[in-house]
Amino acid sequence: MSELASPTRLSAVRRRETEVWIGLDLGTQSARALAVTATGEVVGAGTQPLISHRSGPRHEQDPESWWKAIAAASSEAMQTVLAGVVRGVAVDATSGTILLADRKGAPLTPGLMYDDTRASGYVDRVNAAGEHVWAALGYGRMQPSWALPKLLWLLDAYAQLPHGARLAHQSDFVSRRLVGGEVPADLSSALKTGAHLIEERWPDEVMDALDVPADLLPNLVRSGTVIGSVCRAAAVATGIPVGTPVIAGMTDGCAAQLGAGAMRPGRWNSVLGTTLVVKGVTQELIHDPLGAVYSHRAPNGSWLPGGASSTGAGVIARDFAGRDLGDLTRAASVHEPSGMLAYPLASAGERFPFVAPGARGFELGGDGSEADRFAAILQGVGYVERLCYDYLDLLGAPIDGELLLTGGGAKNQYWCQLRADILGRRVALPDNAQPAFGMAVLAASPGRDPADVAAEMVRIKVTIDPRVGAAERFGASYVHLVDELEGRGWLGAALAGHARNRAGR
Numbered sequence: 001m002s003e004l005a006s007p008t009r010l011s012a013v014r015r016r017e018t019e020v021w022i023g024l025d026l027g028t029q030s031a032r033a034l035a036v037t038a039t040g041e042v043v044g045a046g047t048q049p050l051i052s053h054r055s056g057p058r059h060e061q062d063p064e065s066w067w068k069a070i071a072a073a074s075s076e077a078m079q080t081v082l083a084g085v086v087r088g089v090a091v092d093a094t095s096g097t098i099l100l101a102d103r104k105g106a107p108l109t110p111g112l113m114y115d116d117t118r119a120s121g122y123v124d125r126v127n128a129a130g131e132h133v134w135a136a137l138g139y140g141r142m143q144p145s146w147a148l149p150k151l152l153w154l155l156d157a158y159a160q161l162p163h164g165a166r167l168a169h170q171s172d173f174v175s176r177r178l179v180g181g182e183v184p185a186d187l188s189s190a191l192k193t194g195a196h197l198i199e200e201r202w203p204d205e206v207m208d209a210l211d212v213p214a215d216l217l218p219n220l221v222r223s224g225t226v227i228g229s230v231c232r233a234a235a236v237a238t239g240i241p242v243g244t245p246v247i248a249g250m251t252d253g254c255a256a257q258l259g260a261g262a263m264r265p266g267r268w269n270s271v272l273g274t275t276l277v278v279k280g281v282t283q284e285l286i287h288d289p290l291g292a293v294y295s296h297r298a299p300n301g302s303w304l305p306g307g308a309s310s311t312g313a314g315v316i317a318r319d320f321a322g323r324d325l326g327d328l329t330r331a332a333s334v335h336e337p338s339g340m341l342a343y344p345l346a347s348a349g350e351r352f353p354f355v356a357p358g359a360r361g362f363e364l365g366g367d368g369s370e371a372d373r374f375a376a377i378l379q380g381v382g383y384v385e386r387l388c389y390d391y392l393d394l395l396g397a398p399i400d401g402e403l404l405l406t407g408g409g410a411k412n413q414y415w416c417q418l419r420a421d422i423l424g425r426r427v428a429l430p431d432n433a434q435p436a437f438g439m440a441v442l443a444a445s446p447g448r449d450p451a452d453v454a455a456e457m458v459r460i461k462v463t464i465d466p467r468v469g470a471a472e473r474f475g476a477s478y479v480h481l482v483d484e485l486e487g488r489g490w491l492g493a494a495l496a497g498h499a500r501n502r503a504g505r
Contacts (some may be wrong), residue, residue: 023439031069046076078239092255093170101323103164139294180231225301259438261458266401271407307352311343332375340366353391421470
């Protein structure tokens, strides 16, 4: 029996629980469930693995495995929760993952995952048909992995669909099982399927031009809308009580942002994992001529802009596999700044803060030591992160609010300090920014602003201020990287000049 499920622990949980919300998360490798109180205490948790099937550009999962994993994870989490205190449940899932289902919700196709690019041949057609809508929504163009090109591929590959067939996003599929009947799609999950987020509807003229049947598309609602209640069959499978309100969820990235508490204008969440993802809040929709930044619609009607860089901790996993990262970090800490300048790309091509398919990582100079190179990689990620915020500032986004660091990279305290130094601002580390935690926050939000709920439930573990003199110590190297990126033709003159101006150079 786990610590959470021990008799002593269960007794303590029962004494203090008054209200609990359930957050369910479908990631790539696992499904997770968290039971969270109004003060942000996790009183139940469960996880179950998921299996992917990959072949070249294809990445599929069995939709039935999603429900089985969610049900098992939820049942595990509910072992330490009294049924009478559960007040709501919400589901997040990977962005752009879709399938076709029959009128009863049974899958007709595999789930085409968020990074499946088999539909690349449909992208030009999608962008030609929806050019005016995609421009109005600020992202300009759809990408091969987005859901609308994949929907066209599915319609061609499965031409003989039964009457009543429907498009389902990954979260729709699970929410329908919870409710036991048809559910609408949330606007967050529907962004990459072409939903018009300003008008909060499907762009019928675009779908007609692409020969997408109107009756194939689910209704749309904002995230945070009550879309039904848990049915008896789902209650048996998950342990979540019959009648529990089911709330329309979000994509996993937006869920993590909510879990971090970055839900007020000017607040930003930097997620440092294999790659670097930056997400924030604005009152007005941000238009990015490069298409590097696109915005989800927040439950309260504001906007959630964000972008994903190809730099990140993936370079460390690739080049220092099996090494003691604590020892490497201690050795690197005396190289401030490093004698080497590094642009640490985890993969070929850059997506944010500039778009350059031909970009490649590079390392210049240095003393030849491993410690100096490791320091350069840590600092290089920080420089790219700073450039991301310079670009958001150039686009007119407010960036003066709290900056929250999450992801695997946030576990390295020295790296967090280094990032605060390079950014020249205080950073905060939330206690629990899992997407499932964000869904528990969203489940507690109907009738309230999720930003207010997050302020009550999200706990900050630590705050870190930049060290004295840090801006001067790292400023020259940052500008050196900007110059190099511009000189190689990857970084545009407008952003390069803006970055140098903000650095006072």
